[in-house]
Amino acid sequence: MEEKSLTHGIKLKDKVGYALGDAGGLLTFSLIGAFQNQFYTNVLGIDPKYIVVLILIARIWDAINDPLWGAFIQSRKPRPQGQFRPWILWFSVPLAVSAAFMFLKVPGWSETKYLVYAYITYITYGMMYTAVNIPYGSLASVITDDELERSSLSMWRSIGAGVGGLPGTIILPMIVYTTIGKYPNGVAQKQLDGNKLFWCVLILCVISVGVYFAHYKMTKERIAPQKKIKDKNHNAIATLKDLSKNRAFIMLCIASMMLIAFQFYYQSTYTYLFTDYFGKPGLYAMVSICTYLPMAIFIPVMNKLIVKFGKKELCAVGMAFATCAVLIQFFIKDTSLADPTNKIAPYVFLGLTFLSGLGQTFLVLEVWALVMDVIDYHEVRTGKREEGMTYALFSFTRKLGQTLAGVGLNALLAVIHYDVDATKNGELLKPDVISNIYKISTIVPAIMLAIMAVVLFFGYNLSKSKLAEVHEELKARRAAEETE
Secondary structure: OOOOOOOOOOOHHHHHHHHHHHHHHHHHHHHHHHHHHHHHHHHOOOOHHHHHHHHHHHHHHHHHHHHHHHHHHHHOOOEOOEOOHHHHHHHHHHHHHHHHHHOOOOOOOOHHHHHHHHHHHHHHHHHHHHHHHHHHHHHHHHOOOOHHHHHHHHHHHHHHHHHHHHHHHHHHHHOOEEEEEEOOOOOEEEEEOHHHHHHHHHHHHHHHHHHHHHHHHHOOOOOOOOOOOOOOOOOHHHHHHHHHOOHHHHHHHHHHHHHHHHHHHHHHHHHHHHHHHOOOHHHHHHHHHHHHHHHHHHHHHHHHHHHHHOHHHHHHHHHHHHHHHHHHHHHHHHOHHHOOOOOOHHHHHHHHHHHHHHHHHHHHHHHHHHHHHHHHHHHHHHOOOOHHHHHHHHHHHHHHHHHHHHHHHHHHHHHOOOOHHHHHOOOOOOHHHHHHHHHHOOHHHHHHHHHHHHHHHHOOOOOHHHHHHHHHHHHHHHHHHHHO
Protein backbone atom coordinates (compact mmCIF):
# COMPACT_ATOMS: atom_id res chain seq x y z
CA MET A 1 0.00 0.00 0.00
CA GLU A 2 1.00 3.62 -0.56
CA GLU A 3 2.13 5.60 2.46
CA LYS A 4 -0.98 6.72 4.35
CA SER A 5 0.44 8.37 7.46
CA LEU A 6 -0.36 11.84 6.11
CA THR A 7 -4.14 12.33 6.26
CA HIS A 8 -4.27 16.00 5.29
CA GLY A 9 -2.16 18.77 3.77
CA ILE A 10 -3.19 18.12 0.16
CA LYS A 11 -1.59 20.15 -2.61
CA LEU A 12 -2.84 21.74 -5.82
CA LYS A 13 -1.91 18.55 -7.69
CA ASP A 14 -4.37 16.58 -5.55
CA LYS A 15 -7.15 19.07 -6.17
CA VAL A 16 -6.63 19.29 -9.92
CA GLY A 17 -6.29 15.51 -10.15
CA TYR A 18 -9.52 14.99 -8.23
CA ALA A 19 -11.32 17.54 -10.43
CA LEU A 20 -10.21 15.67 -13.55
CA GLY A 21 -12.19 12.63 -12.40
CA ASP A 22 -15.50 14.47 -12.76
CA ALA A 23 -14.29 16.31 -15.85
CA GLY A 24 -13.73 12.95 -17.56
CA GLY A 25 -17.19 11.73 -16.59
CA LEU A 26 -19.03 14.93 -17.54
CA LEU A 27 -17.48 15.01 -21.01
CA THR A 28 -20.04 12.31 -21.87
CA PHE A 29 -22.56 12.48 -19.00
CA SER A 30 -23.46 16.11 -19.77
CA LEU A 31 -24.52 15.04 -23.26
CA ILE A 32 -27.48 13.16 -21.76
CA GLY A 33 -29.01 16.33 -20.40
CA ALA A 34 -28.04 18.47 -23.37
CA PHE A 35 -28.91 16.24 -26.33
CA GLN A 36 -30.16 12.76 -25.52
CA ASN A 37 -33.86 13.52 -25.35
CA GLN A 38 -33.73 15.55 -28.55
CA PHE A 39 -31.63 12.82 -30.18
CA TYR A 40 -34.25 10.21 -29.34
CA THR A 41 -37.25 12.31 -30.42
CA ASN A 42 -35.92 14.39 -33.32
CA VAL A 43 -33.21 12.13 -34.81
CA LEU A 44 -34.38 8.59 -34.05
CA GLY A 45 -38.06 9.57 -34.11
CA ILE A 46 -38.98 7.76 -30.88
CA ASP A 47 -42.28 8.78 -29.30
CA PRO A 48 -41.77 10.52 -25.90
CA LYS A 49 -44.07 8.03 -24.12
CA TYR A 50 -41.70 5.18 -25.02
CA ILE A 51 -38.75 7.16 -23.69
CA VAL A 52 -40.54 7.46 -20.35
CA VAL A 53 -40.76 3.66 -20.07
CA LEU A 54 -37.11 3.30 -21.11
CA ILE A 55 -35.93 5.65 -18.37
CA LEU A 56 -38.09 3.96 -15.72
CA ILE A 57 -36.77 0.49 -16.59
CA ALA A 58 -33.19 1.77 -16.55
CA ARG A 59 -33.72 3.17 -13.06
CA ILE A 60 -35.25 -0.09 -11.82
CA TRP A 61 -32.07 -1.83 -12.92
CA ASP A 62 -30.00 0.89 -11.23
CA ALA A 63 -31.85 0.17 -7.97
CA ILE A 64 -30.36 -3.32 -8.15
CA ASN A 65 -27.01 -2.56 -9.77
CA ASP A 66 -25.82 0.51 -7.85
CA PRO A 67 -25.98 -0.82 -4.25
CA LEU A 68 -24.53 -4.17 -5.35
CA TRP A 69 -21.61 -2.44 -7.03
CA GLY A 70 -21.05 -0.21 -4.02
CA ALA A 71 -21.04 -3.21 -1.68
CA PHE A 72 -18.70 -5.09 -4.02
CA ILE A 73 -16.21 -2.21 -4.14
CA GLN A 74 -16.37 -1.81 -0.37
CA SER A 75 -15.72 -5.54 0.18
CA ARG A 76 -12.63 -5.79 -2.04
CA LYS A 77 -9.19 -5.91 -0.51
CA PRO A 78 -7.35 -2.66 -1.34
CA ARG A 79 -4.64 -2.95 -3.98
CA PRO A 80 -1.24 -1.23 -3.75
CA GLN A 81 -2.69 1.64 -5.85
CA GLY A 82 -5.62 2.08 -3.45
CA GLN A 83 -9.13 0.85 -2.86
CA PHE A 84 -10.98 3.06 -5.35
CA ARG A 85 -8.59 4.52 -7.96
CA PRO A 86 -7.93 1.29 -9.94
CA TRP A 87 -11.63 0.79 -10.70
CA ILE A 88 -11.87 4.28 -12.19
CA LEU A 89 -8.97 3.58 -14.55
CA TRP A 90 -10.16 0.10 -15.58
CA PHE A 91 -13.68 1.14 -16.54
CA SER A 92 -12.86 4.45 -18.24
CA VAL A 93 -12.52 2.83 -21.69
CA PRO A 94 -15.77 0.78 -21.53
CA LEU A 95 -17.52 3.96 -20.38
CA ALA A 96 -16.24 5.92 -23.38
CA VAL A 97 -17.20 3.18 -25.85
CA SER A 98 -20.73 2.87 -24.47
CA ALA A 99 -21.21 6.66 -24.65
CA ALA A 100 -20.26 6.71 -28.33
CA PHE A 101 -22.72 3.95 -29.21
CA MET A 102 -25.48 5.74 -27.29
CA PHE A 103 -25.46 8.56 -29.89
CA LEU A 104 -24.96 6.43 -32.99
CA LYS A 105 -27.82 6.30 -35.52
CA VAL A 106 -27.84 3.21 -37.73
CA PRO A 107 -29.48 4.29 -41.04
CA GLY A 108 -32.75 2.80 -42.22
CA TRP A 109 -34.06 1.24 -39.00
CA SER A 110 -37.69 1.33 -37.88
CA GLU A 111 -38.81 3.10 -34.72
CA THR A 112 -39.02 -0.28 -32.94
CA LYS A 113 -35.41 -1.17 -33.77
CA TYR A 114 -34.24 2.27 -32.69
CA LEU A 115 -36.12 1.86 -29.41
CA VAL A 116 -34.52 -1.54 -28.71
CA TYR A 117 -31.11 -0.08 -29.57
CA ALA A 118 -31.79 2.83 -27.20
CA TYR A 119 -32.59 0.37 -24.39
CA ILE A 120 -29.35 -1.54 -24.87
CA THR A 121 -27.03 1.44 -25.23
CA TYR A 122 -28.65 3.63 -22.55
CA ILE A 123 -28.65 0.90 -19.88
CA THR A 124 -25.11 -0.21 -20.78
CA TYR A 125 -23.83 3.35 -20.47
CA GLY A 126 -25.56 3.68 -17.10
CA MET A 127 -23.83 0.54 -15.81
CA MET A 128 -20.41 1.71 -17.00
CA TYR A 129 -20.95 5.14 -15.46
CA THR A 130 -21.85 3.48 -12.16
CA ALA A 131 -18.69 1.37 -12.34
CA VAL A 132 -16.58 4.53 -12.55
CA ASN A 133 -18.59 7.04 -10.55
CA ILE A 134 -19.15 5.08 -7.33
CA PRO A 135 -15.43 4.55 -6.64
CA TYR A 136 -14.77 8.13 -7.75
CA GLY A 137 -17.37 9.51 -5.36
CA SER A 138 -15.96 7.44 -2.52
CA LEU A 139 -12.41 8.62 -3.24
CA ALA A 140 -12.65 12.08 -1.65
CA SER A 141 -13.16 10.70 1.85
CA VAL A 142 -9.83 8.80 1.66
CA ILE A 143 -7.80 11.67 0.18
CA THR A 144 -8.04 13.87 3.29
CA ASP A 145 -9.82 13.97 6.65
CA ASP A 146 -9.67 17.77 7.01
CA GLU A 147 -13.07 19.52 6.72
CA LEU A 148 -11.89 22.58 4.78
CA GLU A 149 -9.73 20.45 2.49
CA ARG A 150 -12.76 18.27 1.79
CA SER A 151 -14.77 21.39 1.06
CA SER A 152 -12.01 22.44 -1.31
CA LEU A 153 -12.14 19.03 -3.02
CA SER A 154 -15.90 19.43 -3.41
CA MET A 155 -15.40 22.81 -5.07
CA TRP A 156 -12.71 21.43 -7.35
CA ARG A 157 -14.98 18.53 -8.26
CA SER A 158 -17.66 21.03 -9.23
CA ILE A 159 -15.08 22.94 -11.27
CA GLY A 160 -14.12 19.69 -12.98
CA ALA A 161 -17.76 18.94 -13.70
CA GLY A 162 -18.24 22.42 -15.12
CA VAL A 163 -15.17 22.17 -17.34
CA GLY A 164 -16.12 18.66 -18.45
CA GLY A 165 -19.61 19.82 -19.34
CA LEU A 166 -18.46 22.86 -21.35
CA PRO A 167 -17.86 21.09 -24.70
CA GLY A 168 -21.28 19.44 -24.67
CA THR A 169 -23.22 22.47 -23.49
CA ILE A 170 -21.30 25.37 -25.08
CA ILE A 171 -19.34 24.17 -28.13
CA LEU A 172 -21.61 21.45 -29.53
CA PRO A 173 -24.80 23.59 -29.67
CA MET A 174 -22.97 25.86 -32.12
CA ILE A 175 -22.00 22.91 -34.33
CA VAL A 176 -24.67 20.20 -34.35
CA TYR A 177 -27.75 22.16 -35.54
CA THR A 178 -28.79 22.86 -39.13
CA THR A 179 -31.22 25.62 -40.25
CA ILE A 180 -34.14 24.08 -42.18
CA GLY A 181 -36.52 27.02 -42.47
CA LYS A 182 -38.38 29.74 -40.60
CA TYR A 183 -41.57 29.93 -38.57
CA PRO A 184 -44.26 32.43 -39.71
CA ASN A 185 -43.10 34.86 -37.00
CA GLY A 186 -39.62 34.91 -38.52
CA VAL A 187 -38.00 32.71 -35.87
CA ALA A 188 -35.45 30.35 -37.43
CA GLN A 189 -36.32 26.65 -37.37
CA LYS A 190 -33.29 24.49 -36.70
CA GLN A 191 -32.85 20.76 -36.49
CA LEU A 192 -30.40 18.55 -34.61
CA ASP A 193 -28.00 16.84 -37.04
CA GLY A 194 -27.39 13.28 -35.83
CA ASN A 195 -24.21 12.75 -37.88
CA LYS A 196 -22.54 15.90 -36.61
CA LEU A 197 -23.53 15.01 -33.06
CA PHE A 198 -22.07 11.50 -33.27
CA TRP A 199 -18.64 12.60 -34.49
CA CYS A 200 -18.46 15.29 -31.83
CA VAL A 201 -19.41 12.73 -29.17
CA LEU A 202 -16.76 10.31 -30.44
CA ILE A 203 -14.05 12.96 -30.06
CA LEU A 204 -15.19 13.74 -26.50
CA CYS A 205 -15.15 10.01 -25.65
CA VAL A 206 -11.51 9.68 -26.72
CA ILE A 207 -10.55 12.77 -24.71
CA SER A 208 -12.37 11.42 -21.64
CA VAL A 209 -10.10 8.36 -21.46
CA GLY A 210 -7.01 10.58 -21.41
CA VAL A 211 -8.53 12.77 -18.71
CA TYR A 212 -9.29 9.74 -16.53
CA PHE A 213 -5.71 8.53 -16.90
CA ALA A 214 -4.41 11.93 -15.74
CA HIS A 215 -6.82 11.78 -12.80
CA TYR A 216 -5.43 8.38 -11.80
CA LYS A 217 -1.82 9.59 -11.94
CA MET A 218 -2.44 12.78 -9.95
CA THR A 219 -4.50 11.43 -7.02
CA LYS A 220 -3.51 9.46 -3.91
CA GLU A 221 -5.49 7.64 -1.23
CA ARG A 222 -4.20 8.72 2.19
CA ILE A 223 -6.81 7.45 4.67
CA ALA A 224 -6.33 3.78 5.46
CA PRO A 225 -9.53 1.75 4.99
CA GLN A 226 -11.28 0.61 8.13
CA LYS A 227 -10.36 -2.96 8.98
CA LYS A 228 -12.96 -5.45 7.81
CA ILE A 229 -15.06 -6.88 10.62
CA LYS A 230 -16.27 -10.40 10.21
CA ASP A 231 -19.79 -9.85 11.39
CA LYS A 232 -22.84 -11.48 9.85
CA ASN A 233 -24.82 -8.32 10.64
CA HIS A 234 -22.24 -6.12 8.89
CA ASN A 235 -23.60 -6.26 5.35
CA ALA A 236 -25.42 -4.26 2.72
CA ILE A 237 -28.85 -4.77 4.34
CA ALA A 238 -27.55 -3.61 7.70
CA THR A 239 -25.98 -0.54 6.10
CA LEU A 240 -29.23 0.26 4.34
CA LYS A 241 -31.14 0.04 7.62
CA ASP A 242 -28.62 2.28 9.37
CA LEU A 243 -28.75 4.87 6.61
CA SER A 244 -32.56 4.83 6.55
CA LYS A 245 -32.45 6.10 10.15
CA ASN A 246 -29.92 8.80 9.33
CA ARG A 247 -31.92 12.02 8.89
CA ALA A 248 -29.00 13.94 7.41
CA PHE A 249 -28.41 11.25 4.79
CA ILE A 250 -32.10 11.06 3.79
CA MET A 251 -32.51 14.83 3.53
CA LEU A 252 -29.28 15.24 1.56
CA CYS A 253 -30.40 12.49 -0.82
CA ILE A 254 -33.69 14.33 -1.41
CA ALA A 255 -31.96 17.67 -1.96
CA SER A 256 -29.36 16.15 -4.28
CA MET A 257 -32.02 14.18 -6.16
CA MET A 258 -33.91 17.39 -6.80
CA LEU A 259 -30.69 19.18 -7.79
CA ILE A 260 -29.83 16.62 -10.47
CA ALA A 261 -33.48 16.55 -11.58
CA PHE A 262 -33.42 20.33 -11.89
CA GLN A 263 -30.14 20.32 -13.82
CA PHE A 264 -31.17 17.60 -16.26
CA TYR A 265 -34.65 19.02 -16.70
CA TYR A 266 -33.65 22.56 -17.50
CA GLN A 267 -30.73 21.44 -19.70
CA SER A 268 -33.06 19.22 -21.74
CA THR A 269 -35.98 21.63 -21.78
CA TYR A 270 -33.84 24.61 -22.74
CA THR A 271 -32.73 22.80 -25.91
CA TYR A 272 -36.37 22.89 -26.99
CA LEU A 273 -36.85 26.42 -25.60
CA PHE A 274 -33.94 28.00 -27.47
CA THR A 275 -34.56 25.93 -30.61
CA ASP A 276 -38.35 26.12 -30.97
CA TYR A 277 -39.28 29.19 -28.90
CA PHE A 278 -36.42 31.67 -29.29
CA GLY A 279 -35.15 30.17 -32.56
CA LYS A 280 -31.57 30.52 -31.36
CA PRO A 281 -30.19 27.07 -30.45
CA GLY A 282 -26.64 28.40 -30.57
CA LEU A 283 -27.53 30.74 -27.70
CA TYR A 284 -28.14 27.67 -25.54
CA ALA A 285 -24.38 27.70 -24.99
CA MET A 286 -24.85 30.81 -22.83
CA VAL A 287 -27.01 28.85 -20.38
CA SER A 288 -24.00 26.94 -19.03
CA ILE A 289 -21.95 30.14 -18.87
CA CYS A 290 -24.69 31.91 -16.89
CA THR A 291 -25.04 28.92 -14.58
CA TYR A 292 -21.35 28.27 -13.90
CA LEU A 293 -19.89 31.78 -14.10
CA PRO A 294 -21.09 32.54 -10.55
CA MET A 295 -18.72 29.80 -9.35
CA ALA A 296 -15.80 32.00 -10.35
CA ILE A 297 -17.22 34.71 -8.09
CA PHE A 298 -17.63 32.57 -4.99
CA ILE A 299 -14.80 30.01 -5.19
CA PRO A 300 -12.10 32.40 -3.85
CA VAL A 301 -14.19 33.21 -0.75
CA MET A 302 -16.15 29.98 -0.30
CA ASN A 303 -14.11 28.57 2.61
CA LYS A 304 -14.33 31.91 4.43
CA LEU A 305 -18.11 31.93 3.98
CA ILE A 306 -18.31 28.32 5.22
CA VAL A 307 -16.31 29.14 8.35
CA LYS A 308 -18.59 32.10 9.09
CA PHE A 309 -22.02 30.79 8.13
CA GLY A 310 -21.81 27.00 7.61
CA LYS A 311 -22.43 24.81 4.56
CA LYS A 312 -26.08 23.95 5.27
CA GLU A 313 -26.97 27.56 5.92
CA LEU A 314 -25.35 28.87 2.72
CA CYS A 315 -26.95 26.19 0.55
CA ALA A 316 -30.44 26.77 1.93
CA VAL A 317 -30.38 30.55 1.44
CA GLY A 318 -28.88 30.16 -2.01
CA MET A 319 -31.65 27.86 -3.20
CA ALA A 320 -34.29 30.26 -1.91
CA PHE A 321 -32.66 33.05 -3.94
CA ALA A 322 -32.51 30.86 -7.06
CA THR A 323 -36.21 30.04 -6.67
CA CYS A 324 -37.10 33.73 -6.78
CA ALA A 325 -35.07 34.29 -9.96
CA VAL A 326 -36.77 31.44 -11.85
CA LEU A 327 -40.22 32.49 -10.64
CA ILE A 328 -39.60 35.89 -12.25
CA GLN A 329 -38.82 34.06 -15.52
CA PHE A 330 -42.19 32.36 -15.27
CA PHE A 331 -44.18 35.48 -14.40
CA ILE A 332 -42.87 37.50 -17.35
CA LYS A 333 -44.55 34.98 -19.69
CA ASP A 334 -47.44 37.40 -20.22
CA THR A 335 -45.20 40.36 -21.08
CA SER A 336 -43.43 41.37 -24.25
CA LEU A 337 -40.16 40.23 -22.67
CA ALA A 338 -41.29 36.62 -23.15
CA ASP A 339 -42.30 37.19 -26.78
CA PRO A 340 -39.95 35.13 -29.00
CA THR A 341 -40.03 37.91 -31.62
CA ASN A 342 -38.63 40.37 -29.06
CA LYS A 343 -34.90 40.51 -29.78
CA ILE A 344 -33.94 41.17 -26.17
CA ALA A 345 -36.20 38.42 -24.76
CA PRO A 346 -33.61 35.61 -24.73
CA TYR A 347 -31.03 37.89 -23.13
CA VAL A 348 -33.43 38.92 -20.35
CA PHE A 349 -34.07 35.22 -19.82
CA LEU A 350 -30.33 34.54 -19.65
CA GLY A 351 -29.84 37.38 -17.17
CA LEU A 352 -32.32 35.78 -14.81
CA THR A 353 -30.62 32.44 -15.43
CA PHE A 354 -27.39 34.04 -14.18
CA LEU A 355 -29.15 35.20 -10.99
CA SER A 356 -30.51 31.70 -10.51
CA GLY A 357 -26.99 30.37 -11.00
CA LEU A 358 -25.75 32.64 -8.21
CA GLY A 359 -28.11 30.96 -5.78
CA GLN A 360 -27.44 27.43 -7.01
CA THR A 361 -23.67 27.85 -6.71
CA PHE A 362 -23.47 27.04 -3.00
CA LEU A 363 -25.14 23.63 -3.22
CA VAL A 364 -23.46 22.80 -6.56
CA LEU A 365 -20.03 23.53 -5.09
CA GLU A 366 -20.61 21.97 -1.68
CA VAL A 367 -22.84 18.95 -2.33
CA TRP A 368 -19.88 16.55 -2.34
CA ALA A 369 -18.52 18.05 0.88
CA LEU A 370 -21.96 17.45 2.37
CA VAL A 371 -21.73 13.81 1.30
CA MET A 372 -18.43 13.47 3.16
CA ASP A 373 -20.02 15.11 6.21
CA VAL A 374 -22.81 12.55 6.09
CA ILE A 375 -20.27 9.70 5.86
CA ASP A 376 -18.56 11.11 8.97
CA TYR A 377 -21.91 11.40 10.75
CA HIS A 378 -22.72 7.80 9.81
CA GLU A 379 -19.44 6.68 11.39
CA VAL A 380 -20.19 8.59 14.58
CA ARG A 381 -23.65 7.02 14.81
CA THR A 382 -22.72 3.42 13.94
CA GLY A 383 -18.95 3.08 14.42
CA LYS A 384 -18.66 1.93 10.77
CA ARG A 385 -17.15 3.84 7.89
CA GLU A 386 -18.80 2.64 4.69
CA GLU A 387 -17.96 5.03 1.87
CA GLY A 388 -18.75 2.58 -0.93
CA MET A 389 -22.27 1.66 0.12
CA THR A 390 -23.13 5.15 1.31
CA TYR A 391 -22.04 6.72 -1.94
CA ALA A 392 -23.72 3.99 -4.00
CA LEU A 393 -27.08 4.66 -2.36
CA PHE A 394 -26.55 8.40 -2.64
CA SER A 395 -25.63 8.00 -6.30
CA PHE A 396 -28.77 5.97 -6.91
CA THR A 397 -30.98 8.74 -5.53
CA ARG A 398 -29.27 11.15 -7.93
CA LYS A 399 -30.15 8.79 -10.76
CA LEU A 400 -33.72 8.92 -9.51
CA GLY A 401 -33.47 12.67 -10.01
CA GLN A 402 -32.28 12.08 -13.56
CA THR A 403 -35.27 9.77 -14.00
CA LEU A 404 -37.65 12.36 -12.59
CA ALA A 405 -36.33 14.88 -15.11
CA GLY A 406 -36.53 12.51 -18.07
CA VAL A 407 -39.97 11.13 -17.24
CA GLY A 408 -41.34 14.53 -16.32
CA LEU A 409 -40.07 16.24 -19.46
CA ASN A 410 -41.36 13.57 -21.83
CA ALA A 411 -44.69 13.44 -20.03
CA LEU A 412 -45.03 17.21 -20.35
CA LEU A 413 -44.02 17.12 -24.02
CA ALA A 414 -46.85 14.64 -24.54
CA VAL A 415 -49.29 16.82 -22.58
CA ILE A 416 -48.51 19.92 -24.68
CA HIS A 417 -48.74 17.77 -27.87
CA TYR A 418 -45.14 18.29 -29.00
CA ASP A 419 -45.14 16.87 -32.55
CA VAL A 420 -42.10 14.62 -33.01
CA ASP A 421 -42.94 13.88 -36.65
CA ALA A 422 -43.26 17.58 -37.47
CA THR A 423 -39.83 18.43 -36.08
CA LYS A 424 -38.25 15.37 -37.68
CA ASN A 425 -39.71 16.31 -41.08
CA GLY A 426 -38.89 20.00 -40.79
CA GLU A 427 -42.52 21.10 -40.35
CA LEU A 428 -43.76 23.98 -38.18
CA LEU A 429 -44.95 23.51 -34.61
CA LYS A 430 -48.31 24.96 -33.59
CA PRO A 431 -48.23 28.37 -31.79
CA ASP A 432 -49.84 27.00 -28.61
CA VAL A 433 -47.19 24.24 -28.42
CA ILE A 434 -44.42 26.83 -28.75
CA SER A 435 -46.01 28.95 -26.01
CA ASN A 436 -46.33 25.94 -23.67
CA ILE A 437 -42.65 25.11 -24.15
CA TYR A 438 -41.87 28.39 -22.40
CA LYS A 439 -44.22 27.59 -19.53
CA ILE A 440 -42.84 24.13 -18.79
CA SER A 441 -39.31 25.53 -19.02
CA THR A 442 -39.88 27.90 -16.10
CA ILE A 443 -42.53 26.84 -13.58
CA VAL A 444 -41.25 23.27 -13.15
CA PRO A 445 -37.64 24.34 -12.38
CA ALA A 446 -38.99 26.92 -9.91
CA ILE A 447 -40.89 24.19 -8.04
CA MET A 448 -37.78 21.98 -7.88
CA LEU A 449 -35.64 24.80 -6.48
CA ALA A 450 -38.29 25.61 -3.87
CA ILE A 451 -38.34 21.98 -2.69
CA MET A 452 -34.55 22.03 -2.28
CA ALA A 453 -34.72 25.22 -0.23
CA VAL A 454 -37.35 23.78 2.13
CA VAL A 455 -35.47 20.48 2.56
CA LEU A 456 -32.20 22.25 3.38
CA PHE A 457 -33.79 24.77 5.73
CA PHE A 458 -35.99 22.40 7.72
CA GLY A 459 -34.86 18.82 6.96
CA TYR A 460 -31.07 18.56 6.75
CA ASN A 461 -29.83 18.71 10.35
CA LEU A 462 -26.03 18.96 10.05
CA SER A 463 -25.83 22.64 10.90
CA LYS A 464 -22.54 24.44 11.48
CA SER A 465 -22.61 23.72 15.23
CA LYS A 466 -23.77 20.09 14.88
CA LEU A 467 -21.05 19.35 12.33
CA ALA A 468 -18.40 20.74 14.67
CA GLU A 469 -19.53 18.23 17.32
CA VAL A 470 -19.32 15.38 14.79
CA HIS A 471 -15.76 16.24 13.80
CA GLU A 472 -14.63 16.60 17.41
CA GLU A 473 -16.01 13.15 18.16
CA LEU A 474 -14.18 11.65 15.18
CA LYS A 475 -10.92 13.27 16.19
CA ALA A 476 -11.24 11.78 19.65
CA ARG A 477 -11.89 8.32 18.19
CA ARG A 478 -8.95 8.58 15.78
CA ALA A 479 -6.66 9.56 18.65
CA ALA A 480 -7.90 6.63 20.74
CA GLU A 481 -7.30 4.22 17.85
CA GLU A 482 -3.71 5.42 17.43
CA THR A 483 -2.91 4.73 21.09
CA GLU A 484 -4.25 1.16 20.96
